[in-house]
Each structure stands twice: as C-alpha cells, then as structure tokens.
Amino acid sequence: MELSVLLRIYRHGQQAALRYANEMIETQNWPEEGRVEILTEVWSRATDWFSLCVEQLITAYAEERERWLRSALTRRRQQVEAVLRGDAVDVTAAETSLGHPLRRRNTALVIIADSETDGTTGLEESAVRLAAALGAPRPLLVPVGSRTLWAWLATDHTPDLTLLNATTRPKDIRIGIGITANGVEGFRSSHREAVAALQADARQLVLYSDVELVSLLSADRTALSTFIDRTLGRLADDVHAPLRDTVIAYLAEGVGGASTKLGLHRNTVRYRLRQAEDLLGHSLETGRLELHLALVCATADTQSAN
Structure with missing residues (x-):
C-alpha cells in the first residue's frame, strides 16, 4: 500500500482510541477536573505514541520499498540480459514483465555519465527527454551501475534522430544510439550498435549509422x-x-x-x-x-x- 494509505490507517486508529477513552471517561462518575486531567494525559500519550509509530512506519516503509525496487530492477535487468543473450524467451511474458513492446521497432540508447553520480536518476531523466524530443513513448530503462543506463525506444516508425540537439541532453553525459530495427532481434542488434558507437567515437552524441564503417574497421x-x-x-x-x-x-x-x-x-x-x-x-x-x-x-x- 502507498504510504499515504498507511498513515490514514494509523490516524483512524488514533482517533478511535481517543473516542473510546472519551466514552469510558463519560461513563464514570468523576469530578469535572479529574476528567480533564485524565483526558489531557490520554491525549498526550496518544500523540506521543502516534508520533513514534509514524516515525517507525516511515523508516520501515522506506527500507522495504528500497528492497522492492532493487529486487524489481534486478529482475528487469536479468530479463533484458536474457533477451540480449538470445536465450529462449517467451516474448509475450517478457513484454508483460518489462512493460515494453519488444515486437515493435526498437531504438537502443546507451547513456554514460562522465563522472561518478549518486545514482542514475539524471541519466533516466535524460533518456525520457530524448524520447520526448523524438516523439516516442517513455522508454524502457535499465540502470547498469551508477554511471551507465541502457534504454530502448519502441515506436511504429524510425525516429528522426536529426531532431536531437544540444538542448535535449546535458553536457556531462555521452550517448550512443543504435540503428532502429524490428522486433526482438532489432532490440538486440540496436543495443550492440549503441555500445559499439561509444567505443568508436568520443563525441557526446554518437549515432552508430554515422560510425558503422569505423566501428567495423576499428577492432585493432x-x-x-x-x-x-x-x-x-x-x-x-x-x-x-x-x-x-x-x-x-x-x-x-x-x-x-x-x-x-x-x-x-x-x-x-x-x-x-x-x-x-x-x-x-x-x-x-x-x-x-x-x-x-x-x-x-x-x-x-x-x-x-x-
């Protein structure tokens, strides 16, 4: 459940406990001052209890969510690596698992940060901006360490890469882009080409189509x-x-x-x-x-x- 839902549950619990305390006190034949004193004490303890529980709840929720995200990212990367290796994969199940249409035309990107970062959030934001600039839906994103991100755009047509310019990418990253190709094999080949593009050329934005000959000839x-x-x-x-x-x-x-x-x-x-x-x-x-x-x-x- 979302944290906001859990917090509402705790608030309802606190309010129910206080209502119960009020009702119990009302049934006792106590002087008015005693009732006020008891209510004050109950409210104080209930507030302290609620604050402590919320702190523990938020900590536990954050830890569990982090574990879940790491597990989900690990499963996603393992699924992608299986496809890239050419393993026998149920394409329909893989599409459902990844939330990405493997059967469409795929354009792979490899995005690398020039320096150490605190995570791949900035790289992911760059990939999303690149996709938007090309008129593509949100890409499939697979972090690989703290400085590298694999990404794939799924489209019905070949994106016009001439739309990319300095305004669509930060200056502290390098981007390799493979050639758009159909289906699962295109998913694989475009990724291989995006990796090779960055190896063949040191520019910030490298299209494999521009350096294919160099890549093929530059093993040595x-x-x-x-x-x-x-x-x-x-x-x-x-x-x-x-x-x-x-x-x-x-x-x-x-x-x-x-x-x-x-x-x-x-x-x-x-x-x-x-x-x-x-x-x-x-x-x-x-x-x-x-x-x-x-x-x-x-x-x-x-x-x-x-």
Whole structure:
C-alpha cells in the first residue's frame, strides 16, 4: 500500500482510541477536573505514541520499498540480459514483465555519465527527454551501475534522430544510439550498435549509422591508424581536413554533388581535388575503395579527438 494509505490507517486508529477513552471517561462518575486531567494525559500519550509509530512506519516503509525496487530492477535487468543473450524467451511474458513492446521497432540508447553520480536518476531523466524530443513513448530503462543506463525506444516508425540537439541532453553525459530495427532481434542488434558507437567515437552524441564503417574497421586501433597513414600519407595531416571533406564528398557524389553539399564553386572543388592528388601522389581513382574508407575513418578520428 502507498504510504499515504498507511498513515490514514494509523490516524483512524488514533482517533478511535481517543473516542473510546472519551466514552469510558463519560461513563464514570468523576469530578469535572479529574476528567480533564485524565483526558489531557490520554491525549498526550496518544500523540506521543502516534508520533513514534509514524516515525517507525516511515523508516520501515522506506527500507522495504528500497528492497522492492532493487529486487524489481534486478529482475528487469536479468530479463533484458536474457533477451540480449538470445536465450529462449517467451516474448509475450517478457513484454508483460518489462512493460515494453519488444515486437515493435526498437531504438537502443546507451547513456554514460562522465563522472561518478549518486545514482542514475539524471541519466533516466535524460533518456525520457530524448524520447520526448523524438516523439516516442517513455522508454524502457535499465540502470547498469551508477554511471551507465541502457534504454530502448519502441515506436511504429524510425525516429528522426536529426531532431536531437544540444538542448535535449546535458553536457556531462555521452550517448550512443543504435540503428532502429524490428522486433526482438532489432532490440538486440540496436543495443550492440549503441555500445559499439561509444567505443568508436568520443563525441557526446554518437549515432552508430554515422560510425558503422569505423566501428567495423576499428577492432585493432593500431592497425586502423596504420591503414589511415599508409593510405592517405600527407593528406592525413590535420591541416588538410577541408581537402579530405572535399574528396569524401566527391567520391560519394561527384564534382556537382560535392559542390552543392559543400557550398563551393565547381572550380574550387576541382582545385582541391588536384591538391589532394598531389599530396597522395596518385589519382583519386587509384584504390578508390580503400581511399574512401581511410578518409571516413580519419574524419571520425578527428571528430572524436575534438
């Protein structure tokens, strides 16, 4: 029962006891002063008793509620971990237990605090705000320690993640977001991707869709760094970031597309491409796939460092 209900029960008990005392005193043939003295004593003792009981009630209630919450959170996490492991799970029972529709389209979030906190309340509030910004219902929340929160949004459509901006999240947390996918398998895969997004990039908000190639290629960070340096040569230097952006846009969309995307004149795009070829020492068409991958990974590394 809620604490307010329990307190009402105690108040009714106190009032009933006092009524009984009043009725008993009224039946006695005592002088008026004696009755007042006895009533005063009874009221005083009843008030002291009630205050003591309420203090003990509140303490016991808080302790029991904390035990219940810990137990409920433990059961929720165990249920979620079973789904993530791919255990044989009764989906209908799991949905009822978690209060979350696993069969819908799921978008996973992993939210990490930059410093130690007194709990995950702030992280949960951030997750709820993110869900509201995306027009999604209240998310499934699973605390993992004092600094990490797993969350899932269940929707009928793919959320528009471009709606997220600096106003929807505090500056002292990092958020990884997986790709929206259907059903239980989507619940699993999106979570794996949210975790991988934070491992691949150090920015505050990381969409796995933006760093998927980097994540797939970055299991060995040393090898990835060697690949970037070997493929890009002097083009990997920080000072040449505008040239790299131009080459990426060109490889993806051609001169016209790069011009439109970057807001540059076509001649400026061509000039930058020639500069890039001079730094590479060969045509942009030589090893085009490797070049494109190295540029994407170098850009992600630069953004991560910033």
